[in-house]
Amino acid sequence: MNNIKTRKEFSAGVIVYRESQTSRKYLLLHYPGGYFDFPKGHLEQGETEKMAAVRELFEETGIKDIDIHQEYKEEINYQFRHQGVLIFKTVTFFLGKTTQSEVTISDEHQGYLWLDFDTALSKMSFDDTKNLINKAQNFLNNLI
Numbered sequence: 001m002n003n004i005k006t007r008k009e010f011s012a013g014v015i016v017y018r019e020s021q022t023s024r025k026y027l028l029l030h031y032p033g034g035y036f037d038f039p040k041g042h043l044e045q046g047e048t049e050k051m052a053a054v055r056e057l058f059e060e061t062g063i064k065d066i067d068i069h070q071e072y073k074e075e076i077n078y079q080f081r082h083q084g085v086l087i088f089k090t091v092t093f094f095l096g097k098t099t100q101s102e103v104t105i106s107d108e109h110q111g112y113l114w115l116d117f118d119t120a121l122s123k124m125s126f127d128d129t130k131n132l133i134n135k136a137q138n139f140l141n142n143l144i
Helices: 049-061 117-123 127-141
Strands: 005-019 024-030 040-042 067-082 085-097 111-115
Touching (some): 005 049, 005 127, 024 049, 049 085, 067 127, 085 127
Parallel strands (some): 005 085
Antiparallel strands (some): 005 040, 024 111
16 A cells, blocks of 8 residues: 655745846845755745745745736646655746846845856756746747
8 A cells, every 4th residue: 555645735936037238137046955946935825826926036035026927827846755745846937027136035045146047047956947947038038
């Protein structure tokens, strides 16, 4: 018999970028464990994915000024073990533009970086995250 405990978890996040006349920069947070990823967190009772993503963005970065692209929504799925439980996680990501460059990170993170696409891509450890930023970059490059 299969006695492995399992649980499903749902989170939401934002791929945040800002643009100047000469460049586009993406926001990456430095997580404990040494990897870089986008702001994200668990859905709370009664929240939509978008509500959770915007709340988590503010809690983790202090960014309030965010314009979410209505046409962009991507989902990743992965699994991991935590305290003997196999967790199946789904994270929904939105794409948001900000003019706010000041970031106030929460105590959940070790730092942050605003990076151009190529540098951001090279900093990422996970294929899912690399795919997300590639899709976001392609989406933004195809906007007229």
